[in-house]
Structure formats: structure tokens, C-alpha cells
Amino acid sequence: MQTASTRDPVVVRWLLTAIALGFLALFLALPLVAVLAEAFAKGWDAYWRALSGEDALPAIWLTLLVAVIAVPLNIVFGLAASWAIAKFDFRGKSLLVSLIELPFSVSPVISGLIYVLMFGLQGWLGPWLAEHDLKVVFAVPGIVLATIFVTFPFVARELIPLMEEQGREEEEAALTLGANGWRTFWLVTLPNVRWGLLYGVLLCNARAMGEFGAVSVVSGHIRGLTNTMPLHVEILYNEYDFVGAFAVASLLAVLALVTLAAKTALEWWHRDELVATGH
Amino acid sequence: MIEVEDVSKHFGDFKALDRVSLRVNQGKLVALLGPSGSGKTTLLRILAGLEQPDAGRIKLGGIDATGLGTRDRRVGFVFQHYALFRHMSVAENVAFGLKVRKGADRPSKAVIAERVHTLLNLVQLEGLAGRYPSQLSGGQRQRVALARALAVEPRLLLLDEPFGALDAQVRKDLRRWLRNLHDEMGLTGVFVTHDQEEALEVADEVVVMNKGRIEQIGTPAEIYDSPATPFVYRFLGNVNAVPCSVTGGAAQVGGLHIGGGAVDGGGTAFVRPHDVEILELSPDLPQATIRQVIVLGPVVRVEVVLPDGTVLDSEVTREHKDKLKLRRGLEVSIFLRKARVFVGG
Numbered sequence: 279m280q281t282a283s284t285r286d287p288v289v290v291r292w293l294l295t296a297i298a299l300g301f302l303a304l305f306l307a308l309p310l311v312a313v314l315a316e317a318f319a320k321g322w323d324a325y326w327r328a329l330s331g332e333d334a335l336p337a338i339w340l341t342l343l344v345a346v347i348a349v350p351l352n353i354v355f356g357l358a359a360s361w362a363i364a365k366f367d368f369r370g371k372s373l374l375v376s377l378i379e380l381p382f383s384v385s386p387v388i389s390g391l392i393y394v395l396m397f398g399l400q401g402w403l404g405p406w407l408a409e410h411d412l413k414v415v416f417a418v419p420g421i422v423l424a425t426i427f428v429t430f431p432f433v434a435r436e437l438i439p440l441m442e443e444q445g446r447e448e449e450e451a452a453l454t455l456g457a458n459g460w461r462t463f464w465l466v467t468l469p470n471v472r473w474g475l476l477y478g479v480l481l482c483n484a485r486a487m488g489e490f491g492a493v494s495v496v497s498g499h500i501r502g503l504t505n506t507m508p509l510h511v512e513i514l515y516n517e518y519d520f521v522g523a524f525a526v527a528s529l530l531a532v533l534a535l536v537t538l539a540a541k542t543a544l545e546w547w548h549r550d551e552l553v554a555t556g557h
Numbered sequence: 558m559i560e561v562e563d564v565s566k567h568f569g570d571f572k573a574l575d576r577v578s579l580r581v582n583q584g585k586l587v588a589l590l591g592p593s594g595s596g597k598t599t600l601l602r603i604l605a606g607l608e609q610p611d612a613g614r615i616k617l618g619g620i621d622a623t624g625l626g627t628r629d630r631r632v633g634f635v636f637q638h639y640a641l642f643r644h645m646s647v648a649e650n651v652a653f654g655l656k657v658r659k660g661a662d663r664p665s666k667a668v669i670a671e672r673v674h675t676l677l678n679l680v681q682l683e684g685l686a687g688r689y690p691s692q693l694s695g696g697q698r699q700r701v702a703l704a705r706a707l708a709v710e711p712r713l714l715l716l717d718e719p720f721g722a723l724d725a726q727v728r729k730d731l732r733r734w735l736r737n738l739h740d741e742m743g744l745t746g747v748f749v750t751h752d753q754e755e756a757l758e759v760a761d762e763v764v765v766m767n768k769g770r771i772e773q774i775g776t777p778a779e780i781y782d783s784p785a786t787p788f789v790y791r792f793l794g795n796v797n798a799v800p801c802s803v804t805g806g807a808a809q810v811g812g813l814h815i816g817g818g819a820v821d822g823g824g825t826a827f828v829r830p831h832d833v834e835i836l837e838l839s840p841d842l843p844q845a846t847i848r849q850v851i852v853l854g855p856v857v858r859v860e861v862v863l864p865d866g867t868v869l870d871s872e873v874t875r876e877h878k879d880k881l882k883l884r885r886g887l888e889v890s891i892f893l894r895k896a897r898v899f900v901g902g
Contacts, residue, residue, distance in 0.1 A: 447640035450607055453627045454634040455654035455709055465657070469644045551644075551689075 313531055316524035328514075328525035336502045337510035338529070340418065344493075344506060345486040348425045352482045353475070356433025361467065363434075364441030365449065378434050381427055389427050390495025393420055416498030421506065424492040429482045436478030440471050473552070476544065480537050487533060558583050559604065559713065559745065564613030566599055566769075573599040575769040576613070581762070586739045586746040588760035590753060592792070596769040597749045601715050604747060605634045618712065633706030635716040639698045641690040647701050648673050648686040654709035676704040679738070696727040703735075707742075714739075716748035720755060732759050753793045757781060765789050787899045790827040797833065797869050801826040801898060808898045810867065824900035832894040833871035835859060837881060842890035845869070850883055859883060861891060 318325055328334060359378060363371060381389060395401045397414035407414060414420045448470065452462040468475075490508040497504045499513065507526055514523035545552065561579040565572075574596045581587050589597035602608040604615060606627035614623045622630055642650050651673045655664055664672070677683045680700035690698055699719065706714060719735065720728040736759050739746055750756050756763045757777040765772040765780060765788075773785040784790040791798065801810045803821050810826050836842060845861040848868065857878040859871045869891070873883070881889070 447636050447638060448642055450627075451634065451636060451640040451642070451705075452653070452657075453607070454605060454632060455657065455705065456628050457653070457657040458628065461657050465653070466642055470642075 310531055313524050313527050316520055317528040319524075320521050324521050325525045325528075328519075328522040329529065331522070333501045333505065334510065334522070334526060337505045337507050337526070340421070340505065341487050341507040343418070344422055344425050345483055347422050348429055348486045349479060349483050351426055352429055352433050352486075353479060355430055356437055356478060356482075357468075357475070359434045360437035360441050360471075361463075363438050364444075365446045365467075375438070378431050378438075381429075381431055386428055386489065386491030387495055390424050390492035393424055393427075393492075393496050397423075415496050416500065416504060418504065420496035421493050421504060424496045425486050425489055428489050428492045429485045432482035432485060433475065433478035436474045436481070437471050440474040441467075444470055476541070480541055484534055484537055488530060558616075558618060559747070560614075560616040560619075561600070561604070562614045562616070564600070564603060564610045564615065566596075566603065566608065566610050572769050574603070574610070577766075577769070577771055578613075579764060579771065579774070581745060581747060583745055584743050585761045586736070586748070586759065587762045587764060588756035589747060589749045589764050589766055590751070590756040590792070591766035592751055594768070595766040597751075597766050598717055600766070601717055601747060601749050604713070605632050605715050606630050607634070631709065631712050633709060633711035633714045635699075635702045635706050635714070635719055637718040637721055639690070639702040641698055641701055641705070643690050646687050646689055647677070647682065647693070650690070650701055651676055651704045651708050653705065672708060676708055679707075680704045694727075695723050696731060699723065699731060703738075712745070714744045714746040716746065718750060719748055720752075721750070728755075735759060757793075765792060767792075784827075784897070787825060787827065790897070795830050795870060795872075797826075797828040797830065799826045799828070799867055799869070800824075803898060803900055808896075810863075810893075810896070822900050824898050826896050826898045828869065828893055828896045830858065830870040830872040832896070833861070833869050834892040834894055835861065835871055835873055835877070835881065835883065836890045836892060838888050839890045842892055845889055845891045847883060847885055847887045847889060850878070850885060852878075857883070861889065863891075 317328075329338075359374070362368070363375060394415050396403055397407060397420060398404050399408060399415075401415075403414075414423070448466050449462050452466045457465065487506075488508055489506075490512075493506055494509055494512075497506070497509055499505060499509060501513070505513065507530055511523050511526050511530070514520075514526065559579070559581040561577060564574055564577045566574040577596070577600060579600075589600060591597045599608060603610050606622070606625060610623065614621060616622060617625075617630060642653065645653070652669050655669045655672065658664070673686070674683070677686055680703055682697060682700055682704070685693065685697065690701065693701065716735075720731055723731065732755060748759070757780070760777060762774065763777055763780045764774050767788050773780060773789050780789065781793055784793060787798070790796050799810050800823065801808045802823055803809075805821070808824070808826055810828075835847075838844065843863070845863050847859055848862050849858075849860040851858045852875070855875060856872050857875060859873060859878075861869050861871060863869065871891070877883075883889070
């Protein structure tokens with residue numbers, strides 16, 4: 279029971295709610311509506327044509343391909359790094375933690391440039407790659423590499439605090455009960471962090487599909503070959519093809535919404551377990 | 558049987574265990590008692606194989622187990638904070654040790670279910686098989702942890718501060734229950750505690766540890782009645798520690814002659830409060846003045862001051878207090894039934 283002394287005045291409550299909702303409307307809902315409105319400005323047919331065009335489809339496929347490669351690698355790396363950091367003591371641990379954070383503090387454009395400097399024709403490894411007819415920069419491998427670099431903190435950052443909080447007692451308990459390291463990982467460690475892992479993967483996936491800066495530097499913007507969806511949006515926009523630009527943009531927005539919906543649905547399905555296991 | 562031979566362990570510069578040797582006979586329940594940092598938990602973890610000793614050997618059942626991994630030692634370990642698998646139900650927790658066995662060693666599902674049922678009955682949790690750890694009370698979690706450890710039929714049960722995180726009442730109940738369970742199952746058990754009452758009540762044998770060394774090993778009665786070192790005296794229950802001097806083989810405490818020390822010099826005399834007897838004023842016995850009388854249920858704690866200013870705690874019964882009408886300021890005589898002098902301590 280609230281008493282009069284602990285209850286906020288009605289005006290304050292309404293004001294705070296209004297500010298929050300107004301903020302959401304202005305910065306989230308309105309842009310989303312604008313994207314969809316622009317995309318459908320010339321009708322459904324124009325929207326469909328823009329998405330199924332010969333440049334749009336490869337961009338969509340490339341974006342999905344990059345995500346399909348980057349996200350699993352991130353899961354493996356994130357699990358390995360957070361497992362090592364949270365459950366073991368070793369020299370250079372804090373250095374490793376800082377390194378994992380690095381992509382967050384470096385501008386994505388710089389991250390892209392690093393790859394150009396390393397793998398580009400004038401770069402350190404460029405001549406060797408050219409000799410062996412391997413293309414990294416201005417090709418799909420470069421885009422994948424840049425995306426992995428930009429996204430690699432997501433899973434690890436989600437898992438490290440979680441694993442540190444959980445400690446290693448449960449793993450030790452599994453060990454005393456006769457489980458080997460592998461089974462301990464699958465039966466104890468992984469299930470304990472699965473929700474954190476899921477959030478990390480969703481964030482990582484969103485970033486992998488939406489990354490612009492780093493990918494822009496290494497991509498070379500070759501239509502139909504090295505354009506991802508965000509890059510394609512820019513090209514179309516610069517060519518005054520607003521319906522095309524916003525149609526592709528709407529697809530990215532829908533991907534984000536689907537991700538959000540999937541997360542909410544999962545949480546709803548597992549709500550009993552989430553409550554019982556203290557999430 | 559467990560044999561610990563000359564085991565040492567360092568963590569950086571910190572000497573956690575310093576050449577510790579210990580023998581635990583089959584079927585005994587042993588308490589490792591000591592303050593925090595005394596090395597008791599480290600010793601327990603070394604027994605479980607969760608830590609490796611820097612030097613020394615561990616033998617389990619006569620066989621050298623020093624290099625043996627935790628998995629192969631067949632020990633049941635109950636962690637201080639239980640370490641239950643939080644995403645598994647009570648039944649799944651208990652079944653874990655059987656489910657992870659490989660090939661022919663793994664019992665069938667029906668056998669596992671049966672065993673889980675039996676164990677949950679044993680720990681009186683049969684109705685809670687489907688609950689998750691977070692839905693249980695501390696005492697219930699503790700019993701799940703015990704059932705889980707017992708499921709793999711360990712030859713040795715190790716418990717780290719098994720009652721440390723529980724309420725006083727639950728702790729007392731579980732203590733008795735563990736003692737009975739141990740007597741019924743005949744397991745060899747070692748548990749760590751910093752609570753002397755717990756050690757004295759539950760264990761067959763108490764190992765008192767301090768700063769990585771063993772101070773004394775003995776039955777609860779031996780440890781309490783004849784502590785081997787000043788540390789054990791101080792650590793086990795209330796004690797009056799009074800500076801004294803030993804001359805000519807006899808010690809003096811504030812004008813009281815008490816037993817002797819073999820060597821002359823300054824030392825400390827230890828007297829348990831219940832060995833400080835309070836009598837009516839008599840010219841033949843040393844005098845003291847009562848400074849404080851505190852009634853603690855059935856016993857009464859009396860603080861007396863000797864003529865030289867030394868303060869002694871005494872414990873007397875309620876009847877004794879009423880009979881002598883003990884009160885603050887009263888002049889009385891005292892008699893020390895038993896005292897022990899450590900020269901230099």
C-alpha cells in the first residue's frame with residue numbers, strides 16, 4: 279500500500295510518462311513511420327520492384343551471408359573469451375578484456391582502413407595476396423573480416439559479467455560428480471548463460487547486418503557484388519531513388535523488428551523458467 | 558582411509574598449507590576447525606582434487622591419489638554455497654552425477670529415477686523434486702546438495718562450511734541430522750567449519766588448524782579439556798588468558814598460586830570460566846571483588862577483579878548465584894579448579 283507521502287503527485291506521473299512516450303515517438307516511432315511511408319510512397323508495386331531489382335537482391339544476399347558467417351564466429355569467440363576470462367586466472371587477463379572492448383572505442387571507418395592497409399594492394403600483405411590471386415579488400419572476405427572486427431565484443435561483453443557473477447562453483451560441482459570438461463560446458467556452463475548468449479547474438483546480428491562505416495571502406499561499392507544493404511541504401515539515396523532507398527531501409531527496419539519480436543516471444547514462452555531460475 | 562602426507566600449498570606469497578599431515582580412519586567424521594585463512598578449505602579442496610598441492614602426497618584408501626583428477630577420486634563435495642545447478646530442477650540436480658556416466662557405467666533411466674527418489678526421501682525432500690534451486694530455502698538447498706553428492710556413492714564425503722549460510726535454528730537441526738545420517742551410512746567424512754560448537758558436536762575427531770598448520774588433532778573432549786597450544790585454548794570457547802610469571806616451577810596469577818610450568822619466565826595462564834569457582838569469603842583463599850553479574854539463561858557469568866587488578870570471567874549456576882547472593886561489589890574468595898600455563902605464549 280502506498281501512502282500519500284510516498285505517492286508522487288498525479289501531475290508528476292503524467293508528465294514523466296508523457297515525456298517518455300513523446301521521446302519514443304519522436305526518435306523511434308516517427309522515423310520508422312517515415313521510412314515505411316517513403317518506401318510505399320509510389321505504391322506496393324514500386325516497393326516490390328525496388329526490392330527485387332537486380333542490384334537489391336545481391337545486396338540482401340550478401341548482407342545475410344555476412345551475418346551467417348560473422349554471428350557464429352562471434353558466438354565461438356565470445357564463449358571462448360568469456361569462459362577464459364571469467365573462469366580462469368592468467369597473466370594479461372585485463373589486457374585481453376581491453377582488447378575485446380577495442381572495436382567499441384575505435385571508429386568503424388578506422389577499423390575498415392586497417393584492413394585496407396593490411397590487405398590492400400599497397401598494404402603489408404597486398405603483394406603476397408595479389409601473387410596468389412586472392413582478393414580480400416573490395417571483395418566479400420574483406421567485408422566479412424571488417425564485420426567480424428566491428429561486432430566481436432557483443433557476445434563476449436554480454437557473457438563476461440554474467441559468467442563472473444556465476445563463479446566457477448557449479449563447474450567444480452559438475453567435476454566432482456564425474457563430468458568431464460566438455461560435458462560440464464554443455465550441461466552446466468552453456469545453459470547457465472543461454473539467455474545472455476541470446477541477447478548477445480541478437481545484438482551482434484543487428485550490428486552485423488546494419489554495419490556501414492567499416493564495410494563502406496573495404497567494400498569498394500561494386501554493385502551486385504560487394505554492396506551490402508546499408509551501402510545499397512546510400513547509393514540509391516544519392517541517386518535520388520527515394521523509393522528504392524527507403525524500401526531497402528524498411529527491410530532492415532523489419533529485420534530489427536523481427537529480431538525484437540523473436541526475443542520477446544522466446545522470453546514469453548520460457549517465462550516460468552526465467553522466473554524460476556532468477557533471470 | 559585418507560592419508561595426507563607433508564602437504565604444502567602456496568597462493569603467490571601466501572602460505573595456505575605448511576607441511577600438513579593427517580590421517581582419517583574409515584567411517585569417521587572429521588572436522589577441520591580454524592579461523593579464516595587457516596588453510597582448512599584449501600586442505601579440503603586438495604582432498605577433492607580441486608587444488609593441486611605444491612608438495613606432499615594424498616592417499617585415498619591406501620592408494621596414492623595425488624595426481625588423480627577430481628573426476629576419478631569418487632568424492633562427494635558439498636560446497637559452501639551449495640553450487641546447485643540453477644537451471645536444473647531438484648531431481649535433475651540429484652540425477653546429474655549418474656547421467657554423466659559413460660557407457661555401461663550409466664544406469665538406466667528407471668534406475669536413475671529410482672535412486673533420485675530414494676535420495677530425496679533420505680533428505681526429506683520428496684515433494685520438491687520439480688522445484689528449481691531458487692525456489693528452495695537455504696536448508697532445503699543444503700539437503701539437495703547433499704543428496705546430489707551422495708548419488709554417485711562416494712567413498713569420501715567432503716563438506717565446506719556445510720551450515721555456514723543457515724539460520725541458527727536450521728543449523729542446529731541439520732547438524733544433528735547430518736550426524737545421524739553419517740552414523741547410518743558409515744561414510745568417511747571431512748567437513749570444514751570455523752564454528753567450534755559445530756565441530757565439537759558433530760565430529761568424531763577435530764583437527765584444529767591455524768596459519769596453514771595443524772595445531773592439534775583429537776576427539777572433541779580431548780581438544781576441549783586439554784588444548785595443546787595457546788591458540789587452541791583461545792579458539793575453543795571462552796577462556797581467561799592471564800599474563801603470569803613462573804618462578805621456581807610455580808606460576809602466580811594475581812597472587813594466586815596455580816600449577817606450574819616446567820620452565821621459568823613470563824607466560825600466559827589459561828583458565829576456563831567454569832573452572833573459576835566462587836566461594837564465600839574465607840581467609841584461607843585468595844580474595845576478589847565482583848564487578849559484574851550477568852544472567853545468561855541457566856548460567857550466570859560473573860566478572861571478578863583480583864587485588865592486583867586482574868579480571869577473571871567465571872561461570873556459575875543460577876542456584877549457586879542465589880545461594881551466595883552474588884551481586885556487584887561483593888567480596889568473595891575464588892578457587893581455580895584447573896589452569897594451564899604456557900611459558901612464552
